[in-house]
Amino acid sequence: MTFKPERQYINALLRFAAAGEEGDIQRIADKTGIPTGESSGKVPATIDYCLGMGLITVSGNKGSIIKSELSCLGRIILLEDPYLKAEISQWLCHLNMCNREHGADVWHHVFWAGYHSLGESFAREQLDAMLRSIYGNSNRGIIGPLVSMYEDEASFKLCGALSESDQMITRKTAPIKDEMVRGYGAWLINAFERYFPKQKQVSITEIEQKTGWLTITGWMGRGMSSALDLMESKGILKVDRHMNPWILSPLYSAEEAYNKMFNDMI
Numbered sequence: 690m691t692f693k694p695e696r697q698y699i700n701a702l703l704r705f706a707a708a709g710e711e712g713d714i715q716r717i718a719d720k721t722g723i724p725t726g727e728s729s730g731k732v733p734a735t736i737d738y739c740l741g742m743g744l745i746t747v748s749g750n751k752g753s754i755i756k757s758e759l760s761c762l763g764r765i766i767l768l769e770d771p772y773l774k775a776e777i778s779q780w781l782c783h784l785n786m787c788n789r790e791h792g793a794d795v796w797h798h799v800f801w802a803g804y805h806s807l808g809e810s811f812a813r814e815q816l817d818a819m820l821r822s823i824y825g826n827s828n829r830g831i832i833g834p835l836v837s838m839y840e841d842e843a844s845f846k847l848c849g850a851l852s853e854s855d856q857m858i859t860r861k862t863a864p865i866k867d868e869m870v871r872g873y874g875a876w877l878i879n880a881f882e883r884y885f886p887k888q889k890q891v892s893i894t895e896i897e898q899k900t901g902w903l904t905i906t907g908w909m910g911r912g913m914s915s916a917l918d919l920m921e922s923k924g925i926l927k928v929d930r931h932m933n934p935w936i937l938s939p940l941y942s943a944e945e946a947y948n949k950m951f952n953d954m955i
Contacts, residue, residue, distance in 0.1 A: 743785035777872035779848035801901035862907035874925035875946035
């Protein structure tokens, strides 16, 4: 992905999906206003970002007719926060982008698989070396969009998962705020349903292995405890702290939890 995601184009694609529209790249561009063309074509990239962010599902392929549908997350965001201006909307999209199986591979390596080798703060050249060791030169130019995604007001600056100063890149820990916890909880329950559909209880270690949620958020240790305390106080999850590792039990379906994720917004 050589373009960073722009929230106005994400909104346009979500509205296109919500309307039940389908078409090839050119028709999507015509209907949404997302630029297309050899040098300015952002339709395929916007589709890829929306897929990686868990906002849509797609049938067909980008060379023919594309039919997209909103996910539970995409539906509630389009209804309550259509331009992704809320901090929690941007963080949940970021968490999905980092997923090993359904997100974007570069994001997975930077924020999850390579988290401990890079550390909390690292030089741009260190990141470039890591990516070249994985992709060779095929992903040259990705660092710019990757970092600027989290520094640009038109993109995901409110999330701000990365920032750069003097060639040094720094991570941001996911904020634990009362008004954001319902969203985090819904995201966790969605992970339960996807990876453990037949289980009523899942350990924090099992969820970490499948989603990297503690690594990506930076919540290892005290952050995890604070976040889970708030989720439990809101009746989202039940936490069994007598077991080691702790055991989590969802108290809603993912769809119900997503429908409540903006309930505490002021």
